[in-house]
Amino acid sequence: MLSLATTVTGLLCLGTLIAAQSPTGNQTNTNTNTNTITGLPASLYVDNAPDHLRPYVIRQYATAQSTVLRGEVFRFYITGPSSNNAFTLVTVNAPQNAVLNVLPHIHERHFENFYNYKGRFQLWAQGEDNTTQETRVLTQGDFGAVVRNSTHTFQMMDPDSQMGGAIVPGGFEAVFFAIGKNRSSTTHTPYDPHFASETYPLGSSNSTMSGEQSFDVYNQPQFTPRRDALNGTAPANTTWHDGPNALAPFGQPYFIANGFGPKFINNETGYQIIQPLVTAEQSGDLNFTTSTISLSTTPENVTIPTWQIRETVALQVLEGMLWVQIAEYDVAVMTVGDVALVPGGVQFRYWTETWFAKMMVLCQGSNGVDSQLIARGGSYDAVVFPNEWV
Template structure:
């Protein structure tokens, strides 16, 4: 190992040894950390929506941003229809319901997303969303990082809720058109937001999808074999792979592959069982950064002799080059992963996995 690589790893391990993994906001530099669900992580409001940023450009070395959006139902669009020319945006429904539209070329697709559903909005895709349930949370992943700067610019106000409530329980305006003045639209271009005001979201969804006959919660949702087109994956209806060689069952369900992520990132879910009896703990040391968002159960993440027990909604960030291990404290745990690059945790697991037809693992150990 080159001396420069050793020094780089030591520089990351040093602050990890000095400070707890738990923080209340994303650090201003790359280091391992964990953030509790609903922590006031640079929280701000835009209308009725409360945004939190557990992973930022500075905390991820500018590889990606992860944001949580909590809001009540609204009769208005949550954002003006717009396009990104340089950012790939990803939508995941943690809870509640929202509708997502994606238009590219001559095709307009739309889905009603419920818990566990995913939507991919690559560059040059017109998109918008509308929140439909009283307690909805969207998890957004945007690559590359620092996209949070847009929300800092648009914020109605910065907030720090004493009770860590998901959002402000009050009737607040959510009219996306309120930010459509010529001056605001011009300024948004500097954040890679290009307004598409001529786009009218179609409302003719059938069984939660558009166009008519589109596969959604009724058959296997395939991931495209090429990049550039928007697509959707319904919860547990995408491809699944079972790994049983790491000391515990792990079911990997990819949303973003090295191909559809264009080499920049991968994303999906991993379902994890408890470690097999007498199985040794697997230690990982990835070449690039990893973020975890717990969806179900409880996961023990160990870094530099500190173990953080992550519960539903919690987020952890592990820089590349930092050894770590993780175990399911619960009988059945599941987390959303985001891996920078193309050699992430998911790809390591998939290399020793087999195709699997179920979102759960077998009844007996191998």
């Protein structure tokens, strides 16, 4: 495990950490910045994902090309065009549903990540070469990885549920734009409260599914979701919130309960606890990683490094607040659910001034922020950082 450094300089491995800079004097958050970098818009903030690759920050419950489908509101914070097809990042807000929210189906070209932001939903998945169908009831912070050619479906279980995550490669939002309806709300409510009193039978609401193969959606009518989950999991011999959860080998779907997966700690510039959800091994030729990172404050005698990653990086706040500076933009102060996208080659730095913050990081390539922090850190057993600075 690395000792806590008082400054981070000269870490030039693949040009990822290029300098150490103090956050002092960067406490402001403004939308009126005039950026001096050629070709970048004046404002970092957007209400919809841009139609091209550029740095941006988008708030939770922004318009985000909101689309309604079967009583669910889909918000697309990152799209194929806005990430140069690196990934799509979507959240779904919906009430409790008495039936499945979607017919069982597979994707041949897309890896779909399911993360529970709040509430509960049940997820079923069965791999292409796996005879065992598995299911989990996901609560806040739980994760499910649906790899290509895995039959899957889900059902919302609580009145205020939010799920989502990355779909790789980007561009999968096109199917929702094709079959859903544009949605606007002056209050930006998570979903229309009238949805809670409606029922959405699968047969009528998915009548277009046979035409969705061009969007990489293949109906699997022979799949019958098992209903024998005990303590949120099935089959009976599977470990869920009662023991360690491992990331599966390439090509197999898997589930990681909140805090029960592998953990690493990096203490170069304060404490960061990295919990990988998808590594290069699981993503394979799709070449991406995603992890949660829990952050401490930064000690007074420690400066904050500037990152410059070759591929696209996205950050989403899960707890607390995150301070992010991208290129020469003013510092963005991000709260829960907010998303920042940083194109490859653009400098950025992040930190928190709250006592504890947690974010999800999504990285194109195998040498992103999470991978590098893990490589320069060490294995760890806890989900919170130590009581004292080391």
